[in-house]
Amino acid sequence: MKIGELAKLTNIPASTIRFYESKGLLTPTTRSANGYRLYTQQNLEKLQLIKFSQSLGFSLNEIPLLRNENDELNHTVIIERLEKKQKEADILIEQMQKKSQRIGSLTTLLNSYWDKGECLPEGKLNELLKVIDYE
Amino acid sequence: MKIGELAKLTNIPASTIRFYESKGLLTPTTRSANGYRLYTQQNLEKLQLIKFSQSLGFSLNEIPLLRNENDELNHTVIIERLEKKQKEADILIEQMQKKSQRIGSLTTLLNSYWDKGECLPEGKLNELLKVIDYE
DNA sequence: TATAACCTTAAAGTTAGCTTGAAGGTCAAC
């Protein structure tokens, strides 16, 4: 299939597919006589694998390292990479949860002043910054 | 104080402080005769507020909208913005949690094959992509 | 007085993951 069809099937712009090629991620198996890129079903699956890997949090640079699924000794390495990425995600989750809590505390604190019709006392905001203790 | 001192006190590079100024976020109250930027304690606190706001997930563009703490009618608006940002954070947390779970499922699945010494069956990975159901 | 450590501006570079534009070749339909 030509690039336009692949683009439609996968819902990924042709420009992006060409961009992935420029990054060495997905080279079409053949070219037609006139130079058009021709893709196979396997090419399509590889493209989907790229998107899937991205959705797991892998950057385009990390994807080639992830890819040799049937290379004997690499299994451990792939599992390690996945677990590492999972840990990274979990750390990010924790950080975001703290962030959300900080926003909550701040909202409560501001409301407690403003509900009473008061303004923040001079320098209070700064004191607050220390209390809430951001990274 | 001069920019270097402010930079040391806040642990924020002078170049970044100048950059914030170019974005209209923090203008030094005065300039010395020779053109050096001179900052006050309030400038320092404003700088810290910028960093704090960033730590809550606000972009530099969003920060000016957040800032008029003592502007009477803006209180509701500020609270709304904080709550909106908190919702955004919570949504991100959910997405990251799904991501982490997907990585977990994938790891388990791959292990279940490889532990038996098997390779992924032809096309299995693709089937897997559907099952794991990424965004 | 020289030299190092400051400060100034303006502009360009960085990173990731694309998108857009220019200039042109190919192909099917009317």
Place this chain on the structure above:
DNA sequence: GTTGACCTTCAAGCTAACTTTAAGGTTATA
């Protein structure tokens, strides 16, 4: 035979939040 929908390459533009570089002025110290 020409219009329009494809395709090609190469290069530049985009966003965010900075950082780096270049070229030069100021100040404290030895």
